[in-house]
Amino acid sequence: MQNQSTNAESLAEFRRFLAGQKDTMKAHYHELLAGDLSQQNWDGLFERNVLEVMKKAYADAFRYLLTLPFDSSGLPVYIGVSELAxxxxGLYDGYTDEFLAYVLDKHHSSNALSNFPGEHNPDYAYVNQVKHGIAEFWREFALNINAFCLERG
Structure with missing residues (x-):
């Protein structure tokens, strides 16, 4: 089938985009962090900046995805979810955890944050709160991806 080849190429292209996006996300986080530090805006900077980066990353990824010639015709849909979606x-497996690990490492090693223990070494509850915020963005992103795939069928 033609769509299998097209989809394989598009998935590979999107995988490359995601790999490149990781460096962009790190740079964006550093930019936001530097801005907060220069303005002495410490309170909640981990949550605020992680959520800002993730929101932008999902929006950029979706815009990029729209440019790829995916074709879901003939692919199964199970309980409303496209196989293509x-x-x-699935390309996002480990994506958020990798970014969070990077950010937490930066916070742990930051001398500028060492006087702010909640930001220097965010506790489990704080990190979990941030993960819940990311989950809201993910839910919207995943629904948009599924709608996109169903429209391409």
Missing amino acids: KQIL
């Missing part, structure tokens, strides 16, 4: 979303 599952394949696309």
Whole structure:
């Protein structure tokens, strides 16, 4: 089938985009962090900046995805979820955890944050709160991906 080849190429292209996006996300986080530090805006900077980066990353990824020639015609849909959407979303396995690990490492090693223990070494509850915020963005992103795939069928 033609769509298998097209989808494989599009998935590979999107995978490359995601790999490149990781560096962009880190740079964006550093930019936001530097801005907060220069303005002495410490309170909640971990949550605020992580959520800002993730929101932008999902929006940029969706815009990029729209440019790729995915074709879900002939692919199964199970309880409203396109098989193609599952394949696309599967590329995100470990994506958020990797970014959070990077950010937490930066916070732990930051001398500028060492006087603010809640930001220097965010506790489990704070990190979990941030993960819940990311989950809201993910839910919207995943629904948009699925709608996109269903429209391409």
